[in-house]
Amino acid sequence: LVEEGFLPEPEQFIVPTPHMSFVWGDDNVDYLRRRYEALKDEPLFLGMRFSTDPKQIAEWAPALMVGRDKDQRVAATYSSAGTDVNFGALTKLLLQGINQRGAQVYLDTSVRSLKRGKDGIWTIKLRNEIGNATREVRAKFVFVGAGGGALSLLQKSGIKEAHGFGGFPITGQFLRCDNPEVVARHDAKVYGKASVGAPPMSVPHLDTRVVDGKPALLFGPFAGWNSKFLKTGSYFDLFASLRVHNLYPMIRAGLANFDLVGYLLGEIFSTREKQLDALRQFYPDLDPDDWYLIDAGQRVQVMKKDAEKGGVLQFGTELVTGADGSIAGLLGASPGASTAVPIMLQLLEKCFSDRVDSWRDELTKLVPSWGTSLNDDFDAAVASMTHTADVLALAPVDPDAKPDDVSVVESADADGEFEVEV
Incomplete structure (x- = not known):
């Protein structure tokens, strides 16, 4: 779309931002090493690096190591090919583009x-x-892409394919820092491991974000709760979504997931000090005055009927389509941008099965890898990633990149803390 002039300069919605995984403790270090060994030779993970060396990790992300106890075992993986996408800005640009080409918005x-x-x-x-x-x-044809509000609209449509689906709202909250001196210490998206019993979308991460052109740091997510399905929705949303056909699946899913219920209750009643303690595991040297809590969005955790269990949680994205293919909608805790393209291609195949073959050549121009596995073709993967990086002004791809495992090197000051010059 950038090449065709449909979207403007890519820096308006995407910027290079390294991606990292960061863990501490013997078991987690061992886990991350094994994950790295399993992925390092895969084409789509080209250039990913692994280290247990505090100095190397400090070079990648200084804020992770300042003030950290030298005796704590740590490990990290690092990829320079990561990005930060402002999906709000991208959405506006896409809507402007289709509006200029005749669509009504x-x-x-x-x-x-x-x-x-x-x-x-x-x-x-x-x-x-x-x-x-x-x-x-x-x-x-109607597509329902209304985030948490999609369940209510699919129910209003009356299609039987929406029967048995229920939703439970969860508010996503983050600690945010705008202090330029603090933000300058950290240029990466750093992910940890989810707590026991926590849902997959709750993996803690300390992110460099660019919001309206200004860099900031965000840490979370933390879970809150209200009965709205959208940030601007009604407190009656949850109760209005209850039906005879989804009440039993919701109860069964809840009874089978007490660990998740316990996690949510713990999050809802969490104090600010507990949230700051979670952040200190990633940023030991933080100043509490630099951080404030924001409500980032409203997720709706989907539950659906199951022939064996009565009801189950659906952590992925559920594409719900009417039998005649005239309506489709997305349900799920995160039916978002990271999965948008494959879901839309799946939608075309389901709802426009009589026409998709005639569109195939044009769609393949837009998505050259459609119907293939890039990870099975090293040359195709490198070509695709190189072209993407060139067009969107991202970090270049090095096809000759070698895995880099750095051995442990301990360094400490007199107080027993790792010393990093920022």
Whole structure:
């Protein structure tokens, strides 16, 4: 899209940001080493590095090591090929692009109802949130991409494929720092390991983020709770979504996941000091005054009926499509940008099976690797990553990169803490 001029300069929505995994303790160090050994020779992990050397880790991300006890075993993997994407900015740019090419984009507008007529055409009733003016739109195909609000809209559509799905809202919170001196100490997205009983989307991470052109640090996520399905939703959202067909699956899923329930309760009643202690595991030398809590978004954890267990949690993304292919929607705790392209290709194959073959050549131009496994073809993987890096001004790919395992080197000051010059 950048090459075609559909999107402007890539730095408006994407910037190079190294990605790291960081762990401490003997078991976790051993785990990360084994994971590295399993991945280092895979084409899509080209150039990933591993180290247990505090000095090397401090070069990658100084904030991780300043003030850390020298006796604590640590390990990290590092990839310079990571990025930080401002998906809010990217969404606006994409909407501007389709609007300039003739699509109508309604902002400040909510969907009040949607119903399929006998002629197969959907009628969607809309209301403008400013002035409450209403309108109707008729469409042959409807895609419901409403985040946490998708479940309610799919229920309103009346399609039986949405039966048995329930949702439980979880508020995502982060500690944020805007102090330029602190932000300058850390240029990476650093992921740890999730706590026992925590859902996969709760993996703690300390991220360099660029928000509206200004760098910041974010750490989290922490879980909060209210009954809204969207940040701007209603406190009745959860209760309005309850149906005869989804109540039993939701109860069964809850009973089978007491560890998750316990984790959420612990998060909800967590104190600021406990949140800062979690951050100190990544940033030992923090100043509490530099960090403040923000509500980042609202997730809806999906539960669905299961023939054997009655109900299960669905941690991935669920693509729900009507039997006739005229409506589709995304459900899931994180049906987001990282999975958007493969999900949309899957949607095309499901909902437009009679037309997708005629689109295949054009789609393959957009996604050359569609239908293949890049990780099975070293040359194709390198070519794809190199082209992407060139067009989006990202870190270059080195096809001759060699795995780099650095041995442990201890260094300490008189107080027994690792010394790092920042």
